[in-house]
Amino acid sequence: MTTVPITPDYAEPLPPIVRPAGETNYLNISYTLKSWLLTLDHKRIGMLYLMSVTFFFLIGGIFATLMRLELATPQGDLVGPDTYNKLFTAHGVTMIFFFLIPSIPATIGNFMLPIMIGARDLAFPRINLFSWYLYLIGAAFTMAAMISGGVDTGWTFYTPYSSVYSNSQVALAVVGIFVTGFSSILTGLNFVVTVHKMRAPGMTFFRMPLFVWSNYATSLIMVLGTPVISITLALVAVERLFGVGIFDPSNGGDPVLFQHMFWFYSHPAVYIMVLPGFGVISELMAAFSRKPVFGYKVVAFASLAIALLSFFVWGHHMFTTGQSIYGGLVFSVLSFLVGIPTAVKVFNWTFTMYKGSVSLETPMLFALGFLGLFTLGGLTGLFLAAVGLDVHMHDTYFVVAHFHYVMVGGTVLAFLGGLHYWWPKMTGKMYAEGWGKVSAVLVFAGFNLTFFPQFILGYLGMPRRYYAYASEFQVLHVLSSAGASVLALGFALPAIYLTYSLFRGTPAGDNPWGAKGLEWETTSPPPTENFRRIPIVTEDAYNYPLAEPKHGLYPEDRLIDNQSKTDRGDLQALKAGDRH
DSSP states (O other): OBSSOOOOOSSSSOOOOOOOTTOOOTTTSOOOHHHHHTOOOHHHHHHHHHHHHHHHHHHHHHHHHHHHHHTTSSSOSSSOHHHHHHHHHHHHHHHIIIIIHHIIIIIIIHHHHHHHTTOSSOSOHHHHHHHHHHHHHHHHHHHHHHHTTOOOSTTTTOTTIIIIIOOSSHHHHHHHHHHHHHHHHHHHHHHHHHHHHOOOTTOOGGGSOHHHHHHHHHHHHHHHHHHHHHHHHHHHHHHHHHOOOSSOGGGTOOHHHHHHHHHHHHHHHHHHHHHHHHHHHHHHHHHHHTSOOTTHHHHHHHHHHHHHHGGGOGGGGOTTTTOOHHHHHHHHHHHHHHHHHHHHHHHHHHHHHTTSOOOOOHHHHHHHHHHHHHHHHHHHHHHHHSHHHHHHHTTBHHHHHHHHHHIIIIIIHHHHHHHHHHHHHHHSEEOOHHHHHHHHHHHHHHHHHHHHHHHHHHHHTOBSSOSOOOGGGHHHHHHHHHHHHHHHHHHHHHHHHHHHHHHHOEEOOSOTTOOOSGGGGSOSSOOTTSOSSOOOBOSOTTOOOOOOOOTTOOGGGGSOTTSOHHHHHHHHHHHHHHHO
């Protein structure tokens, strides 16, 4: 991709690169707390986001654990109905607004996007830092609501219960989410301007990595959609505090209006969570299949198509609200239509692996897990897009399982895959590959054991958000709770071995995976300015060789992709002489 060649190494594993003692990078340029809290470096801000979202993932996981313990028995043995309502609300609000939405864009995107297009930083570094502080302020308000009495409305805040009748801390939680929304808007704006104005020489739109395309499409949704949810929740607070009749039918309001406004944002928000994950999977499929992404332009435009169509399918959440049969039919057709660009991506990733030199390192295992789980989540979404089936399965555990297959099976596995892939670049250290593979297997197995029984529960008619249930459902709930234990272990392992690698990990080379992309052309960790000199892009993204895979490859055969044909011929002759 650049004029700077990567010299292949001749050994496996790759030898660590010994840096000059005085060489600085973004991590060691200063160690003071002030230098981190006031930093304008996008890489440090990405790491601050990473620590923040990891903390809220832990908090949301604790809420989920308490829910699964409660559901291990048919009756409410652990908590009562009011407490259970607050638990699932806290779990949903924390995971969606403070983990899933910022997980990939604000962490990996913040860190990698400027480097991947050859920029020195994001377009607005101060706004970038400000967005992190807005995220923390919003989270503080919402967590204060959880601690000071909790919220019992569910993460959807349906009116008029949330705006009139609930006695819980709705207003405080709404203020927190309102503030956090501005963090998303500013991040999206920063990404859009950076992509348009700060690409390196030669980095055309159709040379950009697909991770950048996905975050670009996500940013458009953030900028256009997030103000809608902010206004909606502000109206809930206004009605709750001042008694203005907006959603309350007793005061002339319309509760269905809230659902239209809420889902107009909240369905695109699903793609705010998933689209960046699509970009991560594209990077992993190319890097560990040693092939260009099949149908690069189609995959890029599919991201934009998903972003566009996501604004026209909100009504499939409202098939049971009494909307007209014609409205339901239109939303049903559009919901099926949005599956087309999503399916295109899945097929293209599959064809990328076809006849590729597939290598099953930890990031690729997470990518393969994503492919299976997200595909099942997408297929079950077709059930819910059909009006007749949705009426039967609306607000049942089938919806819970579908949502988690898309969000956890999609976003979280992509997040873990991307984190493992770019961890050597972010920290300059390698993690324990064996433990990484164990984690990937545990997450995949534990996830299926947790959520697949919930498809059956939902089809059999068990409603979601109930703290007690009929005894015939207990076996499936026990399986689900047991799977949650395995899943929790799978999530805990990366926190342990990635943290350990920071202190005792083997130093990583600049390009430990032998991958393509500008991020692998700079040092690990990168310098504060990202590149010692401005890169010049001279080739398309994913310019891996198209040779058929061979058996018995020497390790170095996977790492000579930046050499010219002449260089490769000379190198092969040299290696042949060495082997004889």
